[in-house]
């Protein structure tokens with residue numbers, strides 16, 4: 001199981017400072033959608049340059065023009081690029097094809113997908129690398145989480161790795177670990193804490209013990 005740190009509400013200098021604090025304990029650094037909207041792919045480039053030993057995920061949540069956007073994120077140094085599960089089949093296939101050309105990986109974010117089981121089976125056949133269940137901020141606010149959705153995709157996904165995101169905190173991590181996703185994505189559960197380094201270290205330890 002890998003741990004991904006999601007950076008959503010920071011600028012580039014804040015992102016660098018945060019990664020420095022926890023770099024020993026995370027496998028992947030996500031440059032979140034709000035950061036890319038504010039700072040552009042420069043954020044991906046600068047984090048990859050400063051932390052070349054970490055994998056960097058560009059959370060573009062691609063919906064269209066997939067091959068082009070995957071190419072641009074790859075040029076900026078992203079190792080993994082996200083596309084939405086609700087995107088057209090052709091877009092997801094185009095993203096996979098371009099990522100393969102560039103030696104990069106594709107994570108499909110299933111946020112907002114209504115027919116989760118059926119769509120997970122379909123995107124799994126397209127050769128994507130990760131399929132991620134995700135409760136976004138707006139649904140977190142009304143008490144939702146992604147554990148049931150993780151169980152659903154774990155039943156049907158045969159090729160891709162599974163991932164989970166959305167509101168995971170130290171106190172909810174044990175039940176996430178028990179569900180055995182390949183990738184656990186944590187944003188505010190680390191970035192919103194006083195002692196980020198201690199929380200990230202504890203999360204990493206719990207994940208290693210759960211393997």
Ligand SMILES: O=C(CO)[C@H](O)[C@H](O)COP(=O)(O)O
Pocket residue numbers: 006007008030032033059134135136137165166167168185186187188189
């Ligand atoms: O992609 C995202 C929001 O769209 C976040 O990066 C993801 O939900 C993880 O952050 P948090 O743990 O704070 O929910």
